[in-house]
Amino acid sequence: MDILTPEELDAIENNPLGDALNPIREALREADSTLGSFQLDGTTDIVEDSDPPGRPRLFVAALYKLLGIFIGSEAPAFLASRTGGRDLASDLYAVHSLLRPNDIRTTDTTYQYFRPLSRAVIRRAPDAEIWTAVIRLVLATSHSHSTPPPSDATSAGTPITHSSASQQGSEQTRQAIEDRVFEEICHCTHRAVGGFHEKYFQGRKWNRRANQIWQHAKSQYGDGEHRWTQLPKKCTEDDVCKWWLNLQKEFMANERTAFFRSSGDNRVGTEAQRQLDLFVKLKRDGYKHDWKHVLVVGEMKESDKNSKALWLQIGSAVRNVFAAQPTRRFVHAFSLRGTVMENWVYDRSGPYSGAAFDIHDQPEKFIQVMCGYLMMSDEEFGLDTFLMRRDHRLFATMPVEPRANRRKRKLELDAKPIAFQRAIVCRGTSCFRARDVGSTELDTVVKFSWTSSKRPPEAELLTKAHERGVRGLAKLVGYCEEVTSISELRQGLVFVTPYKFRDTPGGSGVSASQSRPLGPSVPFSGPSISSSASRKRKSAAESSRAAKRSRSHSSLHKTKDEESELSYSIETPQGTSLIQQDQDLPYDNRILRVLAISPAGRCISQFRSVVELLEALCDAIKVHRSLYLDGKILHRDISENNIIITDPAKSDGFKGMLIDLDLAKEEGKGPSGARHRTGTMEFMAIEVLLGTSHTYRHDLEAFFYVLIWLSARRGWALSKASPPRQSCLSSWYTGSYQDIARVKRGDMGSENGLLYILEEFPEEFDCVKPLCKRIRSILFSQKGFTGTPKDPSLLYDPIITAFQDATAAIQAGDAYT
Numbered sequence: 045m046d047i048l049t050p051e052e053l054d055a056i057e058n059n060p061l062g063d064a065l066n067p068i069r070e071a072l073r074e075a076d077s078t079l080g081s082f083q084l085d086g087t088t089d090i091v092e093d094s095d096p097p098g099r100p101r102l103f104v105a106a107l108y109k110l111l112g113i114f115i116g117s118e119a120p121a122f123l124a125s126r127t128g129g130r131d132l133a134s135d136l137y138a139v140h141s142l143l144r145p146n147d148i149r150t151t152d153t154t155y156q157y158f159r160p161l162s163r164a165v166i167r168r169a170p171d172a173e174i175w176t177a178v179i180r181l182v183l184a185t186s187h188s189h190s191t192p193p194p195s196d197a198t199s200a201g202t203p204i205t206h207s208s209a210s211q212q213g214s215e216q217t218r219q220a221i222e223d224r225v226f227e228e229i230c231h232c233t234h235r236a237v238g239g240f241h242e243k244y245f246q247g248r249k250w251n252r253r254a255n256q257i258w259q260h261a262k263s264q265y266g267d268g269e270h271r272w273t274q275l276p277k278k279c280t281e282d283d284v285c286k287w288w289l290n291l292q293k294e295f296m297a298n299e300r301t302a303f304f305r306s307s308g309d310n311r312v313g314t315e316a317q318r319q320l321d322l323f324v325k326l327k328r329d330g331y332k333h334d335w336k337h338v339l340v341v342g343e344m345k346e347s348d349k350n351s352k353a354l355w356l357q358i359g360s361a362v363r364n365v366f367a368a369q370p371t372r373r374f375v376h377a378f379s380l381r382g383t384v385m386e387n388w389v390y391d392r393s394g395p396y397s398g399a400a401f402d403i404h405d406q407p408e409k410f411i412q413v414m415c416g417y418l419m420m421s422d423e424e425f426g427l428d429t430f431l432m433r434r435d436h437r438l439f440a441t442m443p444v445e446p447r448a449n450r451r452k453r454k455l456e457l458d459a460k461p462i463a464f465q466r467a468i469v470c471r472g473t474s475c476f477r478a479r480d481v482g483s484t485e486l487d488t489v490v491k492f493s494w495t496s497s498k499r500p501p502e503a504e505l506l507t508k509a510h511e512r513g514v515r516g517l518a519k520l521v522g523y524c525e526e527v528t529s530i531s532e533l534r535q536g537l538v539f540v541t542p543y544k545f546r547d548t549p550g551g552s553g554v555s556a557s558q559s560r561p562l563g564p565s566v567p568f569s570g571p572s573i574s575s576s577a578s579r580k581r582k583s584a585a586e587s588s589r590a591a592k593r594s595r596s597h598s599s600l601h602k603t604k605d606e607e608s609e610l611s612y613s614i615e616t617p618q619g620t621s622l623i624q625q626d627q628d629l630p631y632d633n634r635i636l637r638v639l640a641i642s643p644a645g646r647c648i649s650q651f652r653s654v655v656e657l658l659e660a661l662c663d664a665i666k667v668h669r670s671l672y673l674d675g676k677i678l679h680r681d682i683s684e685n686n687i688i689i690t691d692p693a694k695s696d697g698f699k700g701m702l703i704d705l706d707l708a709k710e711e712g713k714g715p716s717g718a719r720h721r722t723g724t725m726e727f728m729a730i731e732v733l734l735g736t737s738h739t740y741r742h743d744l745e746a747f748f749y750v751l752i753w754l755s756a757r758r759g760w761a762l763s764k765a766s767p768p769r770q771s772c773l774s775s776w777y778t779g780s781y782q783d784i785a786r787v788k789r790g791d792m793g794s795e796n797g798l799l800y801i802l803e804e805f806p807e808e809f810d811c812v813k814p815l816c817k818r819i820r821s822i823l824f825s826q827k828g829f830t831g832t833p834k835d836p837s838l839l840y841d842p843i844i845t846a847f848q849d850a851t852a853a854i855q856a857g858d859a860y861t
Contacts, residue, residue, distance in 0.1 A: 047176050047179050047180065047238070047538065047540070048123075048172060048175065048176060048179070048238070049124075049236070049238040049239070049399060049538070050242075051399050052122070052123050052124065052175075053172060055119055055122035055123060056119050056123075056171050056172055056175055057171075057172075058122075059117070059118035059119040059122065060171055061117060061119075061171050061174065064113055064117060065110075065113060065165050065174075068106065068109055068110050068113060068165070069165060069166055069168075071106040071109070072103075072106045072107075072110065072162050072165055072166050073166050074106075075103035075105070075106040075107075075162075076103065076159070076162055076163070076166065103158075103162070106162075107158050107161075107162065108140070110161075110162070110165065111136060111139060111140040112140065114136055114178060115133060115136045115137065115140060119132075119171075119175065120132040120133035120135075120136055121133055123175065123179075124235070124236030124399060125235075125236075126179055126182045126183055126540045126541055127182065127541055127544055132178075132179070132182070135182045136178070136182070138182075138185075139181060139182060139185050157181055157184040157185050158181060160177050160180065160181070161174070161177040161178060161180075161181050164177045179540075183540060183541060221360045221363065222353075222356040222357070222359070222360050224467075225356055225359040225360055225363055225468065226352075226356055226359075226545075228359075228394075228467060228468055228469040228470075229359055229394055229395055229468065229469060230545050231542060232393060232394030232395075232469060232542055232631060232632065233355075233394055233395050233396070233542055233543045233545075234394070234395075234396035234397070234539050234540075234542055234543060234630070234631070235386075235396070235397050235543045236397065236398070236399045236400070237396045237397065237398060237537050237538060237539055238537065238538025238539075239536050239537045239538055240387065240389075240396070240397065240398025240399070240537060241387070241398050241399070241409070241413075242536075243536050243537060244376075244387070244389070244398075244416065244424070245387075245412050245413055245416045246412075248416070248419075248420075248424070249421075250415065250416070250419035250420075251412070253415070253419065254411065254412050254415035254416065254419065255412075257295050257296060257411060257415055258407075258408050258411040258412070260295055261291065261295050261407075261411050262407075264291070265407045270404060270405065271404040272287070272403070272404060272407065274287055274290070275287045275383075279346075280346060281321060281344045281345070281346060284344055284380065285305050285321060285322060285344070288303065288322065288414075289303060289305065291414070292414075292418075296414070296415065296418055299418040299419060300326060300327060300328075301324050301325065301326050301327065301339060301417075301418045301419075302324070302325070302327050302418065303322050303323070303324055303342075303417075303418070304322070304323055304324070304325060304333065305320070305321060305322055305323075306318070306319045306320045306323070306333055307319070310331070310332070310333060311333065312333040312334065312335060312338065312361075312364075313333070313334060313335045313364055313368075314334070318360065318361055318364065320338075320341060320342065320343070320361060321342055321343050321344045322342035322343075322344070323338050323339075323340060323341050323342055323361075324338070324339040324340035324342075324417050324418065325337040325338055325339055326339070334368065335364045335365055335367065335368035335369070336368040336369055338361075338364075338365050338368075339376070339417075339420075339425050339427075340375075340376045340377065340378070340417045340425075341358055341361045341362055341365065341375065341376070341377040341378075342377065342378045342379070342380070343357045343358050343361070343377075343378075343379055343380075344379070344380045344381075345379070345380070345381050345382070346382060347381060347382060348381045348382030348383065348384045349381065350381070351379075351381060352545060352546075354379050354381065355379065355395075358377045358379060358388065359390070359395065359468065361377075362375045362377060362390045362395075362468055363466065363467060363468050366390075366465075366466075366467070366468060366472065367464060367465070367466045369427070369428075370461055370464035370465070370472065370474035370492070371428035371430070371431065371474055371492050372426055372427060372428060373391065373426045373427070373428065373528065373533060373636070374389050374390060374391040374426035374533060375389070375390045375391075375426055376388070376389055376417065376420075376425065376426065377389070377390060377395075378413070378417075380403075381400075383402050383403050383404050384400050384401070384402050384403075385400065385401055385402075385403050385410060385413070386398070386400040387413060389426075390468055391426075391530060391533060391534075392468070392469065392470065392471070392472045392494040392530065392634050393469065393530045393631045393632045393633070393634055394468070394469050394542075394631065394632075395468075396534075396537070396539070430492075430524075430527050430636075430638060431457065436459070437456060437459075438456065438457040438458075438459055438476070439454060439455065439456055439457070439481070440454070440455050440457060440478070440490055440638065440640075441453070441454045441455075442455075442522040442523060442524040442638060442639075442640065443522065443523060443524065444521070444522055444523075445523070453480070453521065453522045453640065454480070454481050455478040455479065455480060455481070455488060455490060455522070455640060456478060456479055456480075456481050457476040457477070457478045457490055458476055458477040458478065458486060459476075460476075461474050461475060461476050462475050462476065462477055462489070462647065463475035463647065463685060470494075471493050471494050471495055471634070471706060472492070472493065472494045473491065473492065473493045473685075473704070473706070474491070474492045474493075475489050475490065475491045475492075476489070476490045477489060477644050478490045478640065478644075486644055487642055487643060487644050487694075488521060488522075488640050488641065488642045488643075488644055489518070489640065489641050489642070489644045489703075490522075490638065490639075490640045491638065491639055491640075491641065491704075492636065492637075492638050493636075493637055493638075493706055494530075494634040494635065494636050494637075495634060495635055495637055495706050496632065496633070496634055496635075497529065497531075497633040497634065497635050499706070499707075500710070501523075501525055501637060502637070502639060502704070502705045502706050502708075503520055503523040503525070503637075503639055505677055505705045505708050505710065506518070506519075506520045506641075506705060507520065508675065508677070508710070509671060509675040509677055509705075512674055512675045512676065513670075513674050513675075514667075514670045514671050514674050514675040514677075515667070515670055515696055515698070516663065516664075516666060516667030516670060516695070516696065516698045516700075516701050516702065517667060517671065517701065517702060517703075518641035518642065518643065518688075518701060518702075518703050519641060519642050519643075520639060520640075520641055521640045521641060521642050522639065522640035523637075523638070523639040523640070524637065524638040524639070525635075525637060526635050526636070526637065527636040527637065527638055528635075528636050529633060529634065529635045529636065530631065530632070530633050530634045530635075531629065531633045534631070539629075539630045539631060540630060541630065542630070542631075641703065643690055643691065643694045643695050643701075645688030645689050645690035645691075645695070645701060646688060646689045647684070647685070647687075647688060647689075648660050648661070648664075648684055648687040648688060648689055648700065648750075648754065649684045649754060649758050650689070651689060651754070651758070652762075653762070654759075654762075654808065654809060654811060654812060654854060655851055655854055655855060656689060656699075657751075657754060657755075658812070658815070658847055658850055658851045658854070659699045659700065659847075659851055660687065660688075660689045660690075660699050660700030661687065661700060661747060661750065661751060661847060662700065662844060662847035662848060662851065663698045663699050663700035663701070664687045664700040664701065664702055664747070665744070665747055665840070665843060665844055665847070666698075666844060667698065667700075667701055667702045668682070668702060668740075668743060668744075668747070669836070669840045669844075671702065672711075672740050672743075672836065673836065676710060676711040676712070677705070677708050677709070677710050677711065678708060678709050678711065678738060678739075678740060678743065679702060679705065679707075679708050679743055680707045680708055680709055680738045680742075680743065681704060681706065681707040681708070681724060682724075682727060682743045682746035682747055682750065683724035683726075683727045683746065683750065684727070684750050684753060684754060684758075685704070685724065686702060686703050686704040687700055687701070687702060687703075687750065688700065688701050688703055709738070724746075725776065725777040725781075725784065726749065726753060726773065726776040726777040727746040727749045727750055727753065728742075728746065728749075728781075728784075729741075729742035729743075729745040729746055730745070730785045730788050730789050730792070733781040733782070733784055733785035733788070734781070734782065734785045739832040740832070740836055740839075741823075741831070741832035741833070741839060742832075744823065744839055744840070744843060745823055747843075748816075748819050748820070748823060749776070751812070751815070751816065751819070752773075752801060752816060753773065753776075755805050755809045755812050755816075756771065756773055756801065756804040756805055756809075757771065757773060759805060759806050759808065759809045760806050762806070762808050763806035763807065763808050765806060765807065767806075768804055771804060772791075772800065772801060772804065773801065773804070775787040776788065792820060792823075792824050793824070795817060795820065795821075798816065798817065798820050802816060802817075811850070811853075811854050812850070814850070815846055815847065815850040818846045818850075819843055819846055822839065822842050822843055822846070823839070823843075
């Protein structure tokens with residue numbers, strides 16, 4: 045795969061090295077001879093392991109001068125950075141700083157990365173080959189000198205990443221969303237991807253029509269001035285938009301799509317309204333703008349400098365597109381900084397762009413891009429092509445058995461999803477109720493999910509669980525193992541290292557992620573219903589809570605005092621890596637899988653009574669116990685999204701069931717190798733947030749957080765009163781995972797910490813408060829101990845009993861304590 049783009053090859057040809065390397069060749073040849081023999085493997089030289097360290101001081105000194113020559117040449121300013129810098133010249137400064145001739149660490153550990161470049165210069169290789177060696181050197185040294193954060197335990201899990209999914213309803217402020225979007229994309233953004241323009245804008249059916257439009261549009265381009273004559277030299281964003289739309293009106297008025305500009309009184313969307321500089325949608329979709337109609341997102345900035353804020357505006361808009369079009373495969377976008385255009389594609393593994401270009405310097409390319417955004421087919425736009433659409437109805441056809449195409453099942457889907465994710469870089473899980481064609485009962489759920497290629501398919505785990513006698517799990521009725529994948533969508537593109545933002549959170553400072561699609565959020569608006577007395581209690585509890593949070597949480601092991609409280613043995617906690625591991629691809633490859641399961645229940649967030657909530661949760665915990673003890677499978681993603689309320693007559697007597705085994709892990713299996721694990725932040729156990737590998741106890745802790753969350757956040761749907769304006773539970777998904785672990789540890793560390801949260805329950809849920817206190821006492825000691833008993837019955841049995849006792853007391857009208 046070529047490492048240089050066509051544009052970069054042109055730049056190298058136009059800025060030759062000439063005789064600049066002649067003075068250094070003899071010094072390199074002499075220095076190279078001190079390193080021993082080497083082999084050639086294609087274009088890469090391999091240093092023998094027998095070369096003793098500490099030898100190549102002369103070699104390093106020569107290379108120090110060589111890098112200085114490259115830095116002083118013209119070409120690097122026209123070649124893209126491979127480490128997220130301004131250009132390749134900035135990369136070379138970083139490499140040059142490694143080559144201090146008197147630095148023993150450099151000579152001992154890094155000289156082998158420089159030898160292929162040295163050999164290319166010695167044998168007078170063509171300029172393109174030399175610059176290729178330079179780029180490979182940049183990539184090699186950037187990988188070898190990146191320092192992971194320290195870890196005191198062996199990696200036993202998968203990194204956790206953060207997303208914007210938890211922000212819903214009124215919490216979707218621009219600032220909050222953009223902060224979360226940055227955490228999603230900061231480690232997986234690629235710029236100047238090789239082959240981008242060729243893949244998306246060349247070799248297409250509409251290229252001939254686009255060329256014809258360019259021939260007409262030439263009338264507005266002054267060859268003598270090398271600029272678009274109708275565009276003012278000092279132009280505002282309004283000037284650019286007006287000129288852009290006039291170009292469309294004059295030369296592209298007959299297309300089925302069009303560029304639009306949203307205004308203050310006609311923003312895009314309803315719940316998460318935004319004003320977009322430019323966007324594309326079908327003309328038939330009318331004047332009212334909705335995210336479900338947006339095909340391409342465009343944002344502008346008067347300055348031509350790189351702007352993270354501009355990219356986050358685009359990311360925020362793309363997030364809304366994915367939420368409104370949950371089965372969309374990718375989204376096109378573009379930025380215009382001054383007159384510099386950069387074209388983007390966002391998919392479930394992150395954003396990537398082509399090489400930026402000036403619309404005055406490359407007018408034909410600009411027209412080709414502009415036409416492309418209007419003329420693309422549904423597939424080229426990244427729209428879903430798996431579902432068939434006929435007369436405003438959706439249909440899916442899939443095999444009945446995994447890896448078998450003999451029997452097919454055709455289902456009709458309800459158009460409105462019952463689940464979707466408000467995030468970009470995630471599994472993009474979306475679920476639809478469905479029925480067999482001709483049936484009237486929506487008794488099936490069709491699920492779309494972009495799962496890591498390193499993980500076993502969910503259908504495989506479901507099949508194993510049922511074979512092992514697990515009851516209470518949804519049954520598989522149809523499955524398509526691979527519709528497409530990120531690697532297939534990105535085929536033909538050249539990716540190197542991700543772009544490095546200046547203020548990128550590093551290592552374990554990155555927050556964990558959520559998979560938060562289901563159910564409407566309870567808006568935090570309206571007056572507080574707390575009385576003066578309750579405000580005083582809150583103030584006192586908050587002071588106590590803050591004091592607890594200030595204490596160190598660095599040790600996860602029990603103290604002598606805590607050990608004396610316990611009458612059982614615990615498992616020794618294992619560490620889990622919180623950094624990315626080396627992969628065969630420079631991005632996370634995800635596979636789009638579709639499966640149909642039955643029965644179709646209601647999301648637990650849609651409970652209709654307190655008893656229904658408690659019964660569903662209790663049965664879901666029983667399912668979890670069977671899945672773990674009988675099926676030898678740990679779920680690892682307990683959340684309000686993955687528990688459903690079911691009709692016991694149709695679900696083996698269960699009133700609640702578990703779904704979604706995308707993140708489940710089979711007992712005895714090692715790490716999957718997946719690059720990230722996107723658990724659900726607000727329901728994640730304290731130890732998992734702090735880096736301990738997942739156990740059954742952490743899932744039980746997550747069930748407890750689900751109970752609290754549903755009571756405090758969703759319970760107000762059953763109340764005549766208004767919910768509090770703000771919720772302390774927002775701290776359960778805001779900040780780094782260390783921050784959230786610290787907050788949860790303060791909330792769970794004593795009964796007083798929990799009381800502060802219980803005050804947010806509506807009056808109708810007062811009967812649930814004793815249950816919460818009892819479960820806290822089961823899971824946490826008086827000092828907040830969070831260990832995992834070796835005997836699972838020590839936690840499962842008392843928790844299930846607590847639910848059953850609370851439910852019986854409520855049904856009997858008795859006080860539960």
